[in-house]
Amino acid sequence: MQFRTMKHHEFYERLPKRARYSLSDACGATATLKDILSEKEIAAVASVPLIYGSVEGREDLRAGIYALYQHLYPQLGVENITILSGTEEGLFSIMACILEPGDEVIGMLPCYPSLSDLPACFGGVFKPVKLEYERHWQPSIDDFAAQISERTKAIVINSPHNPTGMLLDQGFLDCLIDLCKQHDLYLISDDVFVFSDFSGVGSQLGILHYEKAVLANVLSKTFGLPGVRIGWVMSRNEELTESIRHLKTYNTICQSQLDEQVACFVMQKAELIIERNNEIVRKNVELFDDFVAISDSFSWHKPEAGMLGLVHSSKALKPLLEAWFEKDVLVLPGELFGIEGNYFRVGFGKKDFSEALARISEA
Ligand SMILES: Cc1ncc(COP(=O)(O)O)c(C=O)c1O
Numbered sequence: 267m268q269f270r271t272m273k274h275h276e277f278y279e280r281l282p283k284r285a286r287y288s289l290s291d292a293c294g295a296t297a298t299l300k301d302i303l304s305e306k307e308i309a310a311v312a313s314v315p316l317i318y319g320s321v322e323g324r325e326d327l328r329a330g331i332y333a334l335y336q337h338l339y340p341q342l343g344v345e346n347i348t349i350l351s352g353t354e355e356g357l358f359s360i361m362a363c364i365l366e367p368g369d370e371v372i373g374m375l376p377c378y379p380s381l382s383d384l385p386a387c388f389g390g391v392f393k394p395v396k397l398e399y400e401r402h403w404q405p406s407i408d409d410f411a412a413q414i415s416e417r418t419k420a421i422v423i424n425s426p427h428n429p430t431g432m433l434l435d436q437g438f439l440d441c442l443i444d445l446c447k448q449h450d451l452y453l454i455s456d457d458v459f460v461f462s463d464f465s466g467v468g469s470q471l472g473i474l475h476y477e478k479a480v481l482a483n484v485l486s487k488t489f490g491l492p493g494v495r496i497g498w499v500m501s502r503n504e505e506l507t508e509s510i511r512h513l514k515t516y517n518t519i520c521q522s523q524l525d526e527q528v529a530c531f532v533m534q535k536a537e538l539i540i541e542r543n544n545e546i547v548r549k550n551v552e553l554f555d556d557f558v559a560i561s562d563s564f565s566w567h568k569p570e571a572g573m574l575g576l577v578h579s580s581k582a583l584k585p586l587l588e589a590w591f592e593k594d595v596l597v598l599p600g601e602l603f604g605i606e607g608n609y610f611r612v613g614f615g616k617k618d619f620s621e622a623l624a625r626i627s628e629a
């Protein structure tokens with residue numbers, strides 16, 4: 267097995283310096299333990315025995331996570347959830363457990379690089395469904411159907427989408443599930459932005475009634491806590507769940523007990539953190555929309571959910587991004603996510619978004 271660096275990590279490594287601001291960041295407002303936990307809770311974290319934990323993750327943590335899904339899946343429970351180190355480990359584990367050499371995975375492009383690159387790590391092939399600006403970044407069911415072959419093993423989706431901000435609706439998902447049923451395919455849903463439902467459109471969709479569906483989510487994005495390496499996968503498929511847990515015994519064995527304790531407290535105040543962080547995103551999206559409206563070179567499809575948007579520039583991109591970098595603002599080009607042309611990604615989660623925007627707005 268051969269792994270190559272993910273394109274955007276390579277890009278970060280090559281930067282001459284760190285920029286003060288990142289206008290493309292995909293995470294919610296940065297927080298410290300002191301920002302999110304009380305003194306009593308911090309003391310409780312300090313008293314956690316530093317032993318191995320359980321492979322599947324603490325039961326009370328899984329119960330806290332399940333509370334976010336109970337309205338959608340009252341018939342599921344903690345046994346359907348496995349805690350892993352981020353969605354990254356979730357996606358890796360899912361693909362490792364289901365793919366054989368030669369298998370094909372269909373997914374949208376542009377996309378978060380793991381989704382397109384991971385299949386090749388297991389001898390598989392990624393088959394892209396191309397998203398286009400002119401179609402509001404929306405794929406069609408026919409686009410997916412056209413990519414199916416005898417070797418197709420899975421369809422992978424991500425909605426709200428990185429990097430376009432595109433949102434799939436439940437009707438689309440239901441048709442996609444029908445397609446998966448017809449061809450006996452896994453449906454993998456990278457759900458990292460579903461709780462960033464800042465305009466209340468309902469970005470959390472129901473897929474787990476399908477036996478071969480699995481979702482992955484994390485504390486990194488909506489909750490703004492990527493340094494607490496806690497993510498989860500959820501599926502009603504017992505065989506897949508068992509296989510992922512078996513893989514974990516060779517891999518991380520269990521989570522950091524400190525991370526799990528922090529995540530337990532976070533889940534107790536999940537609604538509050540989600541609402542607070544979504545308010546930041548909501549304001550930043552409006553600010554950016556005003557910025558686009560008065561610009562003569564930028565256009566975009568304003569996202570309704572998630573934390574990201576993909577913007578087109580009629581001016582050449584490279585000199586523009588270099589000039590912004592000189593102003594200490596890092597902006598990522600769309601090519602890192604597999605799209606050609608003058609596109610750049612914007613992330614709306616940060617509290618200092620307006621400061622970064624003011625810098626790039628200066629003449
Ligand atoms: C769509 C998507 N999936 C997965 C990840 C992986 O992040 P994490 O492992 O923190 O969940 C990211 C990170 O940016 C992402 O944007």
